[in-house]
Amino acid sequence: MFKPLDPLLHSELRLAIMSLLISDLEAEFPYIKEQTGATAGNLSVQVDKLAAAEYIEVVKTFKGKRPCTICRITLKGQQAFEAYIEALKSYLQVSKP
Amino acid sequence: MFKPLDPLLHSELRLAIMSLLISDLEAEFPYIKEQTGATAGNLSVQVDKLAAAEYIEVVKTFKGKRPCTICRITLKGQQAFEAYIEALKSYLQVSKP
DNA sequence: ATAAATAAGTTTATTTTATAAACCAAATTA
DNA sequence: TAATTTGGTTTATAAAATAAACTTATTTAT
Numbered sequence: 001m002f003k004p005l006d007p008l009l010h011s012e013l014r015l016a017i018m019s020l021l022i023s024d025l026e027a028e029f030p031y032i033k034e035q036t037g038a039t040a041g042n043l044s045v046q047v048d049k050l051a052a053a054e055y056i057e058v059v060k061t062f063k064g065k066r067p068c069t070i071c072r073i074t075l076k077g078q079q080a081f082e083a084y085i086e087a088l089k090s091y092l093q094v095s096k097p
Numbered sequence: 098m099f100k101p102l103d104p105l106l107h108s109e110l111r112l113a114i115m116s117l118l119i120s121d122l123e124a125e126f127p128y129i130k131e132q133t134g135a136t137a138g139n140l141s142v143q144v145d146k147l148a149a150a151e152y153i154e155v156v157k158t159f160k161g162k163r164p165c166t167i168c169r170i171t172l173k174g175q176q177a178f179e180a181y182i183e184a185l186k187s188y189l190q191v192s193k194p
Numbered sequence: 195a196t197a198a199a200t201a202a203g204t205t206t207a208t209t210t211t212a213t214a215a216a217c218c219a220a221a222t223t224a
Numbered sequence: 225t226a227a228t229t230t231g232g233t234t235t236a237t238a239a240a241a242t243a244a245a246c247t248t249a250t251t252t253a254t
Contacts, residue, residue, distance in 0.1 A: 001133075002109075002116070012102045019099070085189055091112050091113060
């Protein structure tokens with residue numbers, strides 16, 4: 001009846017992060033922060049969780065002299081996002097069997 | 098960019114409850130329990146939360162000699178569910194502005 | 195008749211999670 | 225050179241989800 005919702009994606013901020021990365025493929029930390037309106041601390045924690053699950057990969061480089069954290073969605077992450085949307089549909093479709 | 102997600106609905110079990118009630122309008126506690134696969138304790142807590150927000154109303158009657166708890170979605174609940182779906186779309190649509 | 199099992203929940207306790215506050219280091223600006 | 229900004233991380237707190245334990249009443253079995 002109801003498909004289970006991946007708890008890693010069923011979180012407002014993590015879903016927003018993944019949503020950005022699904023279309024942009026990669027993005028810098030400050031950009032994600034700005035687009036989601038998240039605090040840096042919260043974003044840092046949630047990025048870590050997505051990275052630990054290998055839904056994204058995090059590359060730390062420099063932009064000039066300043067540190068620059070880039071987040072990139074992985075194939076696994078894209079597949080998980082697709083699956084999450086499919087699961088969500090089981091809750092949203094008003095369907096009598 | 099991303100619309101905030103009503104925290105009351107952004108919960109797997111509460112969303113499932115509301116999803117059932119959106120199509121059936123009302124349902125008995127054991128039926129919801131069976132359809133969602135939730136434990137009675139968890140269901141009881143989440144039903145209370147939805148009722149406290151007036152997204153559903155809970156009527157306690159008897160069915161023969163046994164107690165019977167009926168949950169019914171309210172207009173406010175229906176509107177909240179619609180709004181939640183609209184908000185969700187901002188996370189799911191891969192749209193570049 | 196009475197003991198065991200089932201039904202229908204509720205309450206309480208525990209574990210997770212989300213979130214913000216505090217912190218740190220380096221770079222820039224005043 | 226002192227203050228501010230940038231780009232974060234770590235730690236602490238508040239809130240949430242969930243299950244375990246409990247309650248009350250009803251059947252069913254002995």
